[in-house]
Amino acid sequence: MAEAQTGPKKQISMEFNNERMPSVFKQLEKISGYKILFTYEDVKKYTVTGKIQNKPIEEALKIIIGKRPLEYHIENQFITISVKNAQAPKIFSVTGTVLSEEDGLPLIGATIMVKGSQNGVLTDIDGNFRIENVASNSILQFSYIGMNPKELVAQPKMNVSLSANVQTLSEVVVTGMQKMDKRLFTGATTKISAEDAKLDGMADVSRALEGRAAGVSVQNVSGTFGTAPKIRVRGATSIYGSSKPLWVVDGVIMEDVAEVGADELSSGDAETLISSAIAGLNADDIESFQILKDGSATSIYGARAMAGVIVVTTKKGKSGTNKINYTGEFTMRLK
Incomplete structure (x- = not known):
């Protein structure tokens, strides 16, 4: 019909x-x-x-x-x-306001989309919006950064309140010196959890960063087992100086046990086995890596951070049920 x-x-x-x-x-x-x-x-x-x-x-x-x-x-x-047999939907314009449920303030730049179409608008400085040519049986999707999205049946006049997404707002950036809300941090950073980066059997935990973060280069320059890899966070920042990132473990700056250049890493010398600042750190003790990529890290750690900073946060005890984790390796050789 x-x-x-x-x-x-x-x-x-x-x-x-x-x-x-x-x-x-x-x-x-x-x-x-x-x-x-x-x-x-x-x-x-x-x-x-x-x-x-x-x-x-x-x-x-x-x-x-x-x-x-x-x-x-x-x-x-x-x-x-x-x-079929349903009443033909009416076409009308939808106007309204999108507010924050927490404080009642207008949300600037909230997105309103007609579900299943490309028809959509953004709210203005007062949280108001107007969207044309909407069918009465359409579903409108309301979304805003840091807020839980909503889906509502279209009506000519709509006032919508969005609640805060607690999980998104609780994300923090660990710089080594302090923890801050991710929304307030203006630098370039990547967080990698221990579960995502853990590699069993690796003598040097720094190898776990390989392929985990954009812009972070981890190169194996020697075939010697346990040798520290060449890590670059901001590329080669100096011709003659060091381009190695600064390691910070639980707020403590970790200095290299032995100063080894990029050329010496490929020599196979035994000294390179202990050249990593975090050599011997147990992978099971690590909770997360926070990689500070841009120049803002120098405002915290000075010139040593010009090649980037890798902040390691270790696991801490938590109240509640006791948990025991065991990791073991078994090797057999046949003569």
């Missing part, structure tokens, strides 16, 4: 093979010039196979919908797809 009114008579030609119906409607929208409105939940389960050759928009819609329990309604430049 379809209700059609006058509109531009354009011949439609398109072909589709086992394509999802929402995708087919999007293609038809581009070809025909009509704006097609539909509820994603109503059409997502259908796939369409067929061919349309020089057909008017009404015939094209009939081929796409087929015998499915759907119908279309054409009004001016808009086509509304709805479930």
